[in-house]
Amino acid sequence: MANLPPVVWSGVLRKMRVADGDPVAYSLADATVGGEPAPDHALAPHLGGPVHLRFTGEIRCTLCGRAMKKTFGDGYCFPCSQSRPEADMCIVRPELCHHGHADHPCRDESFAQAQCFQPHVLYVSLTSGAKVGITRRPNVPSRWIDQGAVAAMPLAVLPDRRAVGLVEKRLSDEGFADRTHWSRMLKGDPPAEELAPFAAQVVARLEAWGERGLLPAADRQLRQFRYPVRAWPDKVASFNLDKTPEVQGQLDGIKGQYLLLDGGVINLRKFSGYRVEFRAG
Ligand SMILES: [Zn+2]
Ligand SMILES: [Zn+2]
Numbered sequence: 001m002a003n004l005p006p007v008v009w010s011g012v013l014r015k016m017r018v019a020d021g022d023p024v025a026y027s028l029a030d031a032t033v034g035g036e037p038a039p040d041h042a043l044a045p046h047l048g049g050p051v052h053l054r055f056t057g058e059i060r061c062t063l064c065g066r067a068m069k070k071t072f073g074d075g076y077c078f079p080c081s082q083s084r085p086e087a088d089m090c091i092v093r094p095e096l097c098h099h100g101h102a103d104h105p106c107r108d109e110s111f112a113q114a115q116c117f118q119p120h121v122l123y124v125s126l127t128s129g130a131k132v133g134i135t136r137r138p139n140v141p142s143r144w145i146d147q148g149a150v151a152a153m154p155l156a157v158l159p160d161r162r163a164v165g166l167v168e169k170r171l172s173d174e175g176f177a178d179r180t181h182w183s184r185m186l187k188g189d190p191p192a193e194e195l196a197p198f199a200a201q202v203v204a205r206l207e208a209w210g211e212r213g214l215l216p217a218a219d220r221q222l223r224q225f226r227y228p229v230r231a232w233p234d235k236v237a238s239f240n241l242d243k244t245p246e247v248q249g250q251l252d253g254i255k256g257q258y259l260l261l262d263g264g265v266i267n268l269r270k271f272s273g274y275r276v277e278f279r280a281g
Pocket of ligand 2: 090091097098106112116161
């Protein structure tokens with residue numbers, strides 16, 4: 001344990017807090033439930049320096065705080081994954097959002113009103129390549145940053161989660177990409193110009209379908225994001241805290257929800273619920 005840098009933050013991992021800027025700014029944020037969470041810790045000062053992350057062995061549900069052995073979804077315990085609206089099917093598959101189905105109601109009506117029955121944006125973004133996606137309006141632009149998009153453009157606004165999910169599903173069924181290849185996303189930034197032709201194809205489909213949520217051209221503004229990356233990894237090996245509870249290296253950059261270390265990358269969001277100690281020089 002000689003020569004380790006000091007502990008600068010400890011807490012229960014959740015996805016990093018992001019702030020739009022040039023470059024994008026990241027902070028560690030604590031998912032502790034039922035106690036005082038640690039303050040956010042800005043990562044920018046540690047870029048280029050040594051970092052050391054140690055998983056303490058404790059895992060806590062990010063919704064209820066219960067101790068557990070294994071997480072489901074975004075750091076949820078099994079009971080929460082089965083009962084809480086945050087873990088319901090429509091979060092991953094919006095076209096299956098079921099509010100309004102009398103025999104298959106939402107798990108929580110107030111959650112449905114606050115989340116599902118709200119305007120959603122259909123967008124295109126450039127992550128590993130051009131793709132379509134959807135998000136609730138207040139999640140613009142953090143959703144784009146979380147996925148490591150270097151450019152994004154809103155194309156349509158629909159009244160609720162199910163409506164936008166159905167349009168995205170239809171686009172996906174027609175062959176428009178809706179996934180990110182994370183290892184490709186971490187090998188470099190694609191040129192932002194790749195997005196406009198893809199956006200034009202999606203707009204053409206929406207027009208052909210007579211989609212009423214299509215935004216006027218003036219509101220389909222391209223946004224660009226620059227990530228704090230000093231060096232791209234040669235090989236995109238990913239660290240797994242279950243197998244390697246201590247991870248260290250030089251912090252070469254941050255993109256999406258990944259820390260890029262000189263010896264590999266780690267998706268911090270994937271370890272939501274894991275209690276860690278973060279050391280940095
Ligand atoms: Zn729970
Ligand atoms: Zn829903």
